[in-house]
Amino acid sequence: MSSKISSHPRVRFAPSPTGYLHVGGARTALYNYLYAKKNGGEFILRIEDTDEARSTQESLRGVVDDLVWLGLMWDEGVDPVTLKDVGPNGPYRQSERLGIYKEIADKLLKDGKAYYCFMTEAEIEKQKEEAKANGSFAHLQSPYQDWPLEKALERLKTGDKAVVRYKTKGLEKDYIFTDLVRGEVKFPSDMVGDFVLLRSDGMPVYNFCCVVDDHLMKITHVFRAEEHLPNTLRQLMIYEAMNWAVPEFGHMALILDEDRQKLSKRKGAVACGQLKDEGYLASAVLNFIALLGWSDPQGRELLSVEDMKQVFDISRLNPSGAIFDRVKFKWVNAQHLRALPNADLWKAIQPFLAREHMELPQDPAWQGKSLDLFKPYMETLADAIELYRPLNDKAYVILPEAEETLKWEPTKAVLASWKNLVQAHPSDYMTEEEFLKLQDEVKNQTGAKGKHLFMPIRVAVIGKPHGAELKTLVPLMKKSSLVSRAEQALAKA
């Protein structure tokens, strides 16, 4: 077992297509990506689809789409469109590498480092229960571990099924490696029993493919979640048996829920796709998850991927778990959103407005003006829906929060005066100055001032007493629309 340090790093992200890409996976992908980009190396996407029962094509599609959305593009792996192999070290889908695993397993078998085990599930279960009854905790003891290979091969011919197990016997020692995130980590070899390499149907198991592929794909650094830390022992054993160089490992702490448990769906969105649907920007997702376990040397809170590529450094990776704080996440998103040029922001909110079938003016100047007004109120792209709704005539409603304002003594007079003056206005849209003047006129006619003047007009415009500034909002609205709204408000006063 030798170690290797390469000045040309090759890292990988290896999702299993058994679900969506969640933020934990996204962060793992991001750190690997950043490490490769910072150090001029390659980022490889490998698909771990050896669990036939759970892996699906749709899920692979989804994971790939999410990575593309995040902008975490890989140098080798599957093509983002066709999902076909791209790169010189493929295939990159483990389900297409079965022959390779079989070959390596055969070598291990021949070298006596692995053996065929014919134990049935019932037998394994029985052994476990016996150990439990004795109050002891023991690893599986297979009666087949010392069978000569020929004998096992003979039995296989009878049609009996067997798994291939790694033989831990004779390996009693500590396995030590230096984790890039946590320093020296030591595992006693008896921490694991004889683990499975190949299932009885010939499919390989995670720890085995992982080692074979990392070696064959010339991976130099493995950054992955902490839950894989104990797996590292098994993998070290396989590296040793094959006499292969061991890559560097770095295990990142988990991302947790508010209750300090592993992030779960129940507490809110954890899937990248869902975050996207809720109106989060890819740049904000990346910014936020990067800071869950890594910090910028200058202490910046707002970073682009480009910024991160410049300064990413594994020595700043934090070994303790981090809670996914949705409130701060929203703030980060709001900052990214407000930093977007109007044209880009407008484009970004279109899918959300389309959900509500809103028809808004095509004029870019109008769009820019409206965005300038609404931006400070937007935390997610989805917020645009409620912000723009008042501008959409069909959707004008007087909200319950307006009730108190409608009950005020001068409200009725204010609304009537407002309606008449707007109706008398000569053009389709009024300017800010015209609005201010008109508002003064209402004041003169009714004697109402302060909030008694202001809030009723706001209700007549947007259906609620609080919100964006009227002098900016009103010029965005057509006269006919203002009149009809004023009438509706008047009817309720």
Next chain:
RNA sequence: GUUCCCAUCGUCUAGGGGCCUAGGACACCUCCCUUUCACGGAGGAUACAGGGGUUCAAAUCCCCUUGGGAACGCCA
């Protein structure tokens, strides 16, 4: 149960023996800006889990306790 990992404000974190009466960010509170609400600005409150060492000096190094997490699959 066993093994491994982790431990600074409510949360994300800076810090790596003296620069720490512990810094930043989100959230919170107060004030300013504003004829509303947000945005923005200025302040404020809040943390080294506990106990032992080592040292002239410990948030920082070591040990123990406690707490949390992970893994112990023919899942990855």
